[in-house]
Amino acid sequence: MNIAIVVGSNTDSISIDSFPEWLEDIPDKYFNLSKEKYGPGDYGLASDCGVAYYVKKHAPKKYKIDLLSYKDIQLKKFNEYDMVFGMYEPYYYFTDKRVNKGDPKKALQHFQKYCSIIQQYKGIYDQPLPLMKYILNKKRYLMDCKKIGIPINDTLFYNLRTSNQKNMKGLIEKIQKKCETEWLTSTFITKPEMVGFSKGFQKWKVSELGSKKFKDYIQEMKKSTYPKLLIQYFVPDFEIFNEVRLYWINGKYSHAIGTIIQPDSLNSDWEKISFSYPENESDEGDHVLDMKLMRQLKKYGKKVFDILPKDKHNEYPLIVRTDFGCCLNNKNLCRDYFLNEIEYMPNLFPDYNPYKDPLEAIGKEMIRRIKNQ
Ligand SMILES: Nc1ncnc2c1ncn2[C@@H]1O[C@H](COP(=O)(O)OP(=O)(O)O)[C@@H](O)[C@H]1O
Ligand SMILES: [Mg+2]
Numbered sequence: 001m002n003i004a005i006v007v008g009s010n011t012d013s014i015s016i017d018s019f020p021e022w023l024e025d026i027p028d029k030y031f032n033l034s035k036e037k038y039g040p041g042d043y044g045l046a047s048d049c050g051v052a053y054y055v056k057k058h059a060p061k062k063y064k065i066d067l068l069s070y071k072d073i074q075l076k077k078f079n080e081y082d083m084v085f086g087m088y089e090p091y092y093y094f095t096d097k098r099v100n101k102g103d104p105k106k107a108l109q110h111f112q113k114y115c116s117i118i119q120q121y122k123g124i125y126d127q128p129l130p131l132m133k134y135i136l137n138k139k140r141y142l143m144d145c146k147k148i149g150i151p152i153n154d155t156l157f158y159n160l161r162t163s164n165q166k167n168m169k170g171l172i173e174k175i176q177k178k179c180e181t182e183w184l185t186s187t188f189i190t191k192p193e194m195v196g197f198s199k200g201f202q203k204w205k206v207s208e209l210g211s212k213k214f215k216d217y218i219q220e221m222k223k224s225t226y227p228k229l230l231i232q233y234f235v236p237d238f239e240i241f242n243e244v245r246l247y248w249i250n251g252k253y254s255h256a257i258g259t260i261i262q263p264d265s266l267n268s269d270w271e272k273i274s275f276s277y278p279e280n281e282s283d284e285g286d287h288v289l290d291m292k293l294m295r296q297l298k299k300y301g302k303k304v305f306d307i308l309p310k311d312k313h314n315e316y317p318l319i320v321r322t323d324f325g326c327c328l329n330n331k332n333l334c335r336d337y338f339l340n341e342i343e344y345m346p347n348l349f350p351d352y353n354p355y356k357d358p359l360e361a362i363g364k365e366m367i368r369r370i371k372n373q
Contacts, residue, residue, distance in 0.1 A: 003059070003370055004081040005052040006068045007034040008088040008096075013044030014350035020357050026053050033069055034088070047348045047359060048087035054363030055085075055370075063370055070099060075117045083124045083373060085318075085366060089132065089345055090114035091194070108225040124373065126318055126366075127344050130309040135320075135344045138193045139228055142339075144307040150300050151328060151338040154183070156231040160192070160222045168218055172209045175231055179206045183329060187234040190217070192226035196347075198266045200226065203234060233329050239263050241326035242276050243340060244289060246301045247348075247358065249365050251316025253298055255281055255356040257349055258289045275352045284354040297324050297337060304342060314369065319362055321346035 013036035014023075026045065034049035049067070056065045068077070070088060078084050093099055093114045100107035115133075118125045134141060139157045146152050156178060158171050179185050186207075192200040200221055208214050221229055242258030258276035265272040276287040278294045301322040308317065325340035348358040 001062070001083070001370070001373065002064045002066070002081045003055075003083045003085070004066050004068050004072075004078070005055060005085045005366075006070070006073065006088045007046070007048040007052050008070045009046050009048045009092050010034055011036055012047040012347040012350065013038075014047065014050055014359070015044045018351050019045075020360065022057060022360070023050060023053065030056075030067055033067055044351070047350045050350060050359040051087060051362045051366070052085075054359055055366050058363065059367050059370060070096060073114055073117060075120055078117060078121045078123070078125075081123055083126065083370060084121065085126050086118070087345065089127070090118070091132070091136065091196070091345070094194070095196070104223060104225045124313055126314075126369065128309070128311040128313075128317075131311065131317055132344055134309050135342050136194055137227075138230060138341070141307065141342055145304065145339050148303060148306060150303055151336060153232050153235065153325065153328065153338050153340065158218075158229040158231065160218075160226055160229055163218060163222050168215065171218075171231075172214075176206060176209055178231075179233075183233040185233055185329075189232050189234045190221075191230050191232075192221050192224070193228040193230065194226050198261070198271065200224070201267045235325060235327070235329070237327045237335070238325060241335070242287060242289060243326075244293070244297055244324045244337070245346070246297060246322045246324070247346070247361075248301060248305075248317075248320045248322065249361055250314070250318065250368075251305055251320075253301065254361055255353070255358070256289065256294065256297075257352065258285070258287065259349075260286075273349075275349070277354065281356070282354040293337070297322075300324070300337075300339060304339070308342075313373075317344060318365060318369070319346065320344055 030049060030053055031045055034046035035043040036046055037043055052067050059065055090111050094107050094111035099110050115129060118129050142152045142155060156174060179188055186205060188204055190202050202217060242260055244256055244258045246256045247254040256278050260274045262272035274286045276285040276289055278289040279291050304322050321343040323341040324337040326337050327335040328338050350359055
């Protein structure tokens with residue numbers, strides 16, 4: 001059986017100093033397929049390539065495992081394989097400057113091209129396209145979560161594709177009303193769909209509504225071909241409490257990381273992050289994630305699988321991350337977390353996992369899936 005793993009995200013890296021033993025012998029030809037630049041001549045290995053190398057090294061020899069790059073995203077190439085794991089998936093293709101040369105229209109075309117190749121591909125592509133499309137549509141899954149009782153942050157959605165002067169006026173009035181009558185806030189945030197790394201994230205004063213800056217921003221988001229804009233109450237606690245990210249491999253809880261992103265580094269090339277871990281998983285990190293909270297979040301996280309599209313080959317997705325933020329805009333004495341986001345190809349922060357090797361954990365599940373076919 002021939003297996004391909006597409007890599008090349010060039011991000012979410014592990015530094016050579018932190019390499020687990022099994023990774024130490026990775027040849028340059030693989031390392032160079034996906035690496036993050038730290039400085040001149042200094043690179044870390046991107047997590048996608050780390051996982052791929054784990055599979056290449058540990059899968060039984062009867063399986064031929066090839067690592068592919070973005071240049072191999074062709075139907076003919078894919079059809080040489082029985083299975084393709086897209087660690088580098090359509091969203092990365094969409095954002096890849098090597099591919100789109102900074103042209104948003106090209107970016108969208110490439111995204112669609114990759115999706116259509118997956119659709120026509122004869123073998124098994126993991127993760128499945130319906131899952132990806134579902135999770136890329138934040139409005140849909142946030143609404144579905146709300147329906148099944150998973151708390152979410154109240155959100156306004158604005159369709160950027162159909163945005164025009166008239167719609168924008170309506171949006172401005174809607175935000176103003178929300179802020180004044182429901183959210184009781186003078187500060188709100190906007191963030192587009194189909195982004196990662198907080199791209200496009202922006203904090204606003206209500207008094208800026210209707211300003212040239214606000215209108216220019218909407219135009220900019222529309223030009224960037226993002227489908228929708230999300231508007232939320234500004235949650236000040238994001239800067240104080242951990243956003244807790246739960247990793248689920250094949251539908252089972254694997255591990256969790258709490259992060260606090262330094263606010264002034266949001267929407268920049270290097271987010272400054274502080275890390276924390278559940279009490280029973282690691283005592284390293286800046287804070288401890290409380291076990292009672294973890295039990296609650298695991299319950300919510302587990303429920304998310306009820307709404308994710310099912311696939312005919314595997315009951316559960318290879319990897320999903322559920323991110324919970326704090327705190328809901330209410331007066332409860334205890335602080336209430338809410339589901340902020342679901343990710344299907346999440347950053348693994350491989351340099352910041354003191355007790356679990358996430359590259360190995362995902363690699364192992366991929367090998368199980370390969371053997372199962
Ligand atoms: N309503 C909000 N109020 C304050 N900060 C927010 C809010 N929503 C998001 N953020 C901050 O922006 C970051 C990125 O937002 P997120 O929804 O996770 O999008 P993505 O990770 O896809 O860029 C969050 O991790 C958080 O630090
Ligand atoms: Mg996020």
